[in-house]
Amino acid sequence: MWLLIHKSGKTYLAPDRATYNTEYGLVELKGGYTKSSTGEEFLVTRPGFVDLWMRIKRGPQIAHWKDLGLIAALTGIGPGSRVLEVGAGSGFSTLFWAHLVGERGRVLSYEKNPKHYALLVENIEKFGFSHLEVLPDDPRKVGVKEKDFDLAFLDVPDPWELVHIVGDSLRPGAFLVSYLPTVEQVKRLEESLDGFTEPAVHEVIHREWKLGGRTRPLSSGILHTAFIVVARKIR
Ligand SMILES: C[S@@+](CC[C@H](N)C(=O)[O-])C[C@H]1O[C@@H](n2cnc3c(N)ncnc32)[C@H](O)[C@@H]1O
Structure with missing residues (x-):
């Protein structure tokens, strides 16, 4: 599982696969800081207790x-x-x-x-x-x-x-x-x-x-x- 955190505070829980589609565009699931297909910044990390x-x-x-x-x-x-x-x-x-x-x-x-x-x-x-x-x-x-x-x-x-x-x-x-x-x-x-x-x-x-x-x-x-x-x- 991956946790995607957007600057707005919105979070997404994504299964283990290559990409995940959000309302801010497609995000690559590699871990670390990344930009979505529409240029929005995301942190991709592992979920903690609260996220689940x-x-x-x-x-x-x-x-x-x-x-x-x-x-x-x-x-x-x-x-x-x-x-x-x-x-x-x-x-x-x-x-x-x-x-x-x-x-x-x-x-x-x-x-x-x-x-x-x-x-x-x-x-x-x-x-x-x-x-x-x-x-x-x-x-x-x-x-x-x-x-x-x-x-x-x-x-x-x-x-x-x-x-x-x-x-x-x-x-x-x-x-x-x-x-x-x-x-x-x-x-x-x-x-x-x-x-x-x-x-x-x-x-x-x-x-x-x-x-x-x-x-x-x-x-x-x-x-x-x-x-x-x-x-x-x-x-
Ligand atoms: C409001 S819910 C509990 C919510 C839970 N504490 C939570 O935070 O997700 C109340 C539950 O208590 C169960 N219950 C009621 N009386 C009970 C009893 N005497 N023994 C075991 N379970 C009981 C009901 O079936 C119901 O699922």
């Missing part, structure tokens, strides 16, 4: 990157951490955890919907993470097969059903984070958090700006995605 991750096939609603970034900062998840996830969907958050924790870490993720699971497997195969395992199960039925996780990320509509099950798999002091679109869900989760600290609730509002003369925020974008509920295991 942002392009995975989408199925159910993903956890937005603006929110995943905050969760990483608040929980300190990094190289060597152990992450348990329920609700992998097509794997957007799953792959982010796997990238952050690296080979010394571990990600175990559950996805109960067979259609979503098939897409998840297809998506994660391209990354070849040996420290990531995905299971086609519902932990409410099968339990969680490992312990001592540093973070449980629950991206499901009814996380209160899972608090006790995943709670047993967290080390003391570990984080439980739930990603919930409505206040009603947040309130219900709060009532179920036995053995955890009182939760903090966050929302991330992100605005991208347009440069070039009439500098201002873009007039369209994503506003509300979900509330991020963060609690720590104390019992």
Whole structure:
């Protein structure tokens, strides 16, 4: 695979072959700086994690990157951490955890919907993470097969059903984070958090700006995605 970067910031992912056609003309795939058939400059290089991750096939609603970034900062998840996830969907958050924790870490993720699971497997195969395992199960039925996780990320509509099950798999002091679109869900989760600290609730509002003369925020974008509920295991 090649990654083509144009001055505009636009990127293209190209298979291993001689040339690739873009809206700026035909580009030779040799690596390094090159000019397209219409004289436009490109850098041709190999794709990194973000280039592949942002392009995975989408199925159910993903956890937005603006929110995943905050969760990483608040929980300190990094190289060597152990992450348990329920609700992998097509794997957007799953792959982010796997990238952050690296080979010394571990990600175990559950996805109960067979259609979503098939897409998840297809998506994660391209990354070849040996420290990531995905299971086609519902932990409410099968339990969680490992312990001592540093973070449980629950991206499901009814996380209160899972608090006790995943709670047993967290080390003391570990984080439980739930990603919930409505206040009603947040309130219900709060009532179920036995053995955890009182939760903090966050929302991330992100605005991208347009440069070039009439500098201002873009007039369209994503506003509300979900509330991020963060609690720590104390019992
Ligand atoms: C919003 S999607 C998850 C998106 C994913 N975290 C991402 O960022 O791409 C929610 C997923 O949770 C799954 N799910 C819901 N309840 C579950 C449960 N109890 N056990 C396992 N998977 C569950 C659904 O099938 C669905 O695919």
